[in-house]
Amino acid sequence: MGKVICIANQKGGVGKTTTCVNLGIALAMAGKRVCLIDSDPQGSLTESLGYRNPDEMENTLADVLKAEMEPDDKLSGSDYVEEPVCDNLSRTLENTILHHVEGVDLLPGNIELAGVEVSMVNLMSRELLLKTAISKIRNDYDYIIIDCMPSLGMLTINALAAADTVIIPVQAAYLPAKGLEQFLMTVSKVRRQINRKLRIEGILLSMVDCRTNFAKEIIALIYETYGSHIKIFQTQIPLSVRAAESSASGISIFSHDSKGKVAAAYRELTQEVMKDGR
Ligand code: ATP
Ligand code: MG
Numbered sequence: 001m002g003k004v005i006c007i008a009n010q011k012g013g014v015g016k017t018t019t020c021v022n023l024g025i026a027l028a029m030a031g032k033r034v035c036l037i038d039s040d041p042q043g044s045l046t047e048s049l050g051y052r053n054p055d056e057m058e059n060t061l062a063d064v065l066k067a068e069m070e071p072d073d074k075l076s077g078s079d080y081v082e083e084p085v086c087d088n089l090s091r092t093l094e095n096t097i098l099h100h101v102e103g104v105d106l107l108p109g110n111i112e113l114a115g116v117e118v119s120m121v122n123l124m125s126r127e128l129l130l131k132t133a134i135s136k137i138r139n140d141y142d143y144i145i146i147d148c149m150p151s152l153g154m155l156t157i158n159a160l161a162a163a164d165t166v167i168i169p170v171q172a173a174y175l176p177a178k179g180l181e182q183f184l185m186t187v188s189k190v191r192r193q194i195n196r197k198l199r200i201e202g203i204l205l206s207m208v209d210c211r212t213n214f215a216k217e218i219i220a221l222i223y224e225t226y227g228s229h230i231k232i233f234q235t236q237i238p239l240s241v242r243a244a245e246s247s248a249s250g251i252s253i254f255s256h257d258s259k260g261k262v263a264a265a266y267r268e269l270t271q272e273v274m275k276d277g278r
Contacts, residue, residue, distance in 0.1 A: 001139060002033070002137075002138050002140070002143055002144050003143055003164050004134060004138070004144045004146070004163045004164050005143060005201060006145075006146040006159040006160060006162070006165075006167070007020050007023075007145065007146065007147055007148060007166070007167045007169065008148035008160065008166055008168065009150070009168050009169055009170065010150055010151055010152045010156070010179060010182065010186075011171070011175075011180075011183075013150070013171070014150075014169045014171045014206055014207070015169040015171065015206030015207055015243075016150075016169050017044045017045050017147050017247070018048070018206075018237075018243055018246075019169050019266075019269075020036055020045055020147040021036070021045065021048050021247070021252055022252055022262075022263075022266040023167075023269060023270055023273065024143070024145050025102045025104055025252040025254060026254065026267055026269075026270035027142070027143050027273070027274070028104045029103065029254065030270065032143055032274075033140065033141045033143075034103070034105065034142065034143045034144075035097065035105040035137060035141045035143075035145075036049075036104050036105070036106050036144075036145050036147065037061060037106075037145070038060075038061060038106065038107065038108050038147055039061060039109055039113065039130065039146050039148055039149065039158070040109055040147055040149035040155075041110065041111050041112075041113040041114040042111075042149065043055065043108070043109050043110040044147070044247075045108075045109065045147040046108040046109055046110065047250065048247045048250060049102075049104075049250060050250030051098075051106075051250075054109065054111075055110045055111045059096040060107075060108045060109055060110050060113070061096070061107050061109045061113060062112035062113045063092055063096060063112075064092050064096055064133050065129050065130070065133065066116060067088050067089050067091075067092040068129050068132060068133060069116075069120070069123060089133060089136060090136050093133065093137060096108070097137075102251070102252055102254075102255065105141070113149075117154050120154045121154060126154060126158075127154070127157050127194050128158070128194075130146075130155075130158035130161070130162045131158070131161050131162035134162050146159045146162065146163065152183075156186075157190065157194070160186070160190040160194075160195060161190060161194045161195045162195075163195070163198060164198070164199065165198070165200065165201035165276075166187060166199075166200055167201045167202060167204055167273075168184075168203045168204065169206040170203055170204065170205060170206065170222065171206055172206075172207065172208045172209070172215040172218045172222075172236075173207075173214075173215075173218060174218065177221065177222055180203070180226075184226075187200060200230055201273065201276060202232060202233040203222065203230055203231070204233050204235075204236075204237065204269065205219055205232070205236040205237065206236075207239045208236045208239060209238075209239040210238060233269060233272055234268075234272065235265055235268040235269040235272055236265065237262065237269070238261050238262060238265060240260065240261060240262045242257040242260050243262045245257075246262075253266060254266075
């Protein structure tokens, strides 16, 4: 069964999506079967993989979650097929998962997820919808990586409920580092109430500007505060315009600048993640 990793932090713009793309593709390059899931209504993961207009896509994660929320007993007359609800879900998943040229599969996301998140709120088992969907494909992959939106809403809770581990990218700057405490409290709460097995895979220092003392001070502070009880990845992702360029051109850092320092860092991070095993 594949390992489910969620990449989350309620702070925006800290490198979640960039990490999802490049970790996913590096794992695929290492021969792993990988599925990336875009659980952000912004559709940034989908767009970063080169799908230019996520909002115009016909099948997305929103349809998968809807298939689960609306069992097909609504079908009537000649449309009626006697099938269990789960088959409706499996069929929707099959129609939705895309195969990307760089070797990963993608369950795309778009703005429709915002509406789905609202309608989830009144459902029973609303925290477990994504987990149920993932259970249908877990055997097909070695790694399933979920890119979360910058909030602690129901979609993020679903991702944490479905995950074995969470990677928390943190930008080496004052305010993003401060927001970490709130996120860690959410992880603890999810662990207590919904998903006892959830582990923190690690805090990932991203967009690190090695030239500044300020970044060094923030990093020292993060180590001092959390280093004794939470893993902090040895690999730090350097700040580089190459990373921004690669997201904008819809390709991974390995296709955009394979010899650069960001590509090297994501390769190293991938080794650390693979070493962790489960
Ligand atoms: P959101 O919270 O909006 O989902 P995010 O946490 O997913 O954001 P990204 O989209 O990965 O963050 O990154 C934010 C911006 O910073 C993007 O334009 C991206 O291309 C750029 N970026 C990511 N990593 C780096 C880096 N190492 N160096 C420079 N720019 C980067
Ligand atoms: Mg993002």
